[in-house]
Amino acid sequence: VIRCRAAVAWAPGKPLSVEEVEVAPPKAGEVRIKIVATGICHSDDHILKGSLPNVEFPVIPGHEGAGIVESIGQGVTSVKPGDKVIPLCLPQCGECSFCQNPQSNFCQKSHFSEPQNLLPDKTSRFSCKGKQIHHFLWVSTFSEYTVVPEYAVAKIDAAAPLDKVCLFGCGFSTGYGAAINTAKVKPGSTCAVFGLGGVGLSVVMGCKTAGASRIIAVDINKDKFAKAKELGATDCINPRDFKKPIQEVITEMTGQGVDYSFEAIGHADTMIAALASCNMNTGVCVMVGVLDSKISIDPTLLLTGRTWKGTMLGGWKMRECMPKLVSSYLEKKFNSDLLITHTLPFAEVNEGFELLRAGKSIRTILLF
Ligand code: COD
Ligand code: ZN
DSSP states (O other), X not given: OEEEEEEEBOSXXXXXXXXXXXXXXXXXXXXXXXXXXXXXXXXHHHHHHTOSTTOOSSBOOOOOEEEXXXXXXXXXXXXXXXXXXXXXXXXXXXXXXXXXXXXXXXXXXXXXXXXXXXXXXSOOSEEETTEEEBXXXXXXXXXXXXXXXXXXXXXXXXXXXXXXHGGGGTHHHHHHHIIIIXXXXXXXXXXXXXXXXXXXXXXXXXXXXXXXXXXXXXXXXXXXXXHHHHHTOSEEEOGGGOSXXXXXXXXXXXXXXXXXXXXXXXXXXXXXXXXXXXXXXXXXXXXXXXXXXXXXXXXXXXXXXXXXXXXXGGGOOHHHHHHHHHHHHHTTSSOGGGGEEEEEEGGGHHHHHHHHHTTOOSEEEEEO
C-alpha cells in the first residue's frame, strides 16, 4: 500500500481537500501509475457541483493525466514499471463488438456501460481516514498514485513531456477528434465553434488542421478571442454583441450556414443555436458538451436534412490512437501547448478551479 497525496471531493458543492490517501497495489490485470501531471477539465467542475449523473461521493476526480507505471498486477503484459503512460477515461478492451468495429471508439467493458465509480470488480483501491473513496471514470488523476485496468492505459513515447501530453487524456483529444474524426471536416469548408475553453479551442485546431477555410469562433468571453485567432479562427463573435440570435448572425455571415458546427459549452440553448447555425440540408452539428437536463428542439431543424451527432473523446480508439497522437505532437504536427495557460503545484488544485470558473484559464496543469 502506498500513502500519497490526493484531492478528495467528500460531498457535492464542497471544495476539494488535499488529503493523505492509501492506494492499494494493483490486482490482476491492473496497473498502478505515478501521476506526474494532470489538467483540470470543466467536467471535473461538474462533479464537484454534483451535476454529473452516477458519481458517488467521496470521490477522487481528475481524468486528464499522464504518468509513469509504478507496478503491475498479475498477467499485465502491455506495460512495465518505468513506462510513460496516459490513463484512459475511455478504455479499449479490444474484444467487445464495439472495439472490433473500426467505426466505433466505444468499449462495452467500460464504466459508461455500467455506471459505477469503482473498478471493474466493484471495489476501490483508494481509502482515506478509514473510508473507501470512489474512483472517477476509473482514472482519478487527482491522486499521486492511481490504479486502473490495463486496457485503460496507453503506453506513450518515452520522450513525451508528461506535463504537456496529459491534455491528451481528455480536452485536446476530445476537441481535435470531434473535428477530424466525428465531423470529418473537409478542406475548404466553413465551421462554427461554440465555446472557447480547452475543448472548443482544440476543435478550432482540428478544423484548421483539416483545412477549413473559415472558422467562426463563438464565446461570451471576448478574452478568449486572441487565443482562438492564434489557433486558426478567422472570425470571433460574441452573441451578446448582437440583438438577433447568433444562429441568424452566422447564417447571414455564410449565406446558408456553416458546413460544420460544434457545441463545446454544455448548455441547451447553445446546442440548439449550434444546430441551427449549420446548413439546413447538408450541415453537420457535433455536440461535444454534456448537459444534465433534457433538450427540446423543433424537428424541422433535422427534417430538412441536417445531421446532429455526438462524440465520445473525439472518436479516437483511445488505446491504439494515443501513442500516435503523442508521436504527431512530438513531430510538431500541432501545438497543443498553446492551450496551457497556467501551471500550479498540486496543492493549489482549488486555485486551479477558481481560474477556470473565472474564465481566466484555458488549461491549468497541476504538477505533483
Ligand atoms: N455562449 C457562448 N459561450 C459560452 C456560453 C454561452 N452561452 N456559456 C459559456 N461559454 C463559454 C465560456 O466563456 C468558456 O470559454 C467556454 O464556453 C467553456 O469552456 P471551459 O474552459 O469552461 O470548458 P472546457 O473546454 O474545459 O469543457 C467544456 C465541455 C463542454 C466539453 C465540458 O464541460 C463537458 O461538458 N465535458 C463533457 C463532454 C465530454 O466529451 N467529456 C469528455 C470527458 S470529460
Ligand atoms: Zn474532460
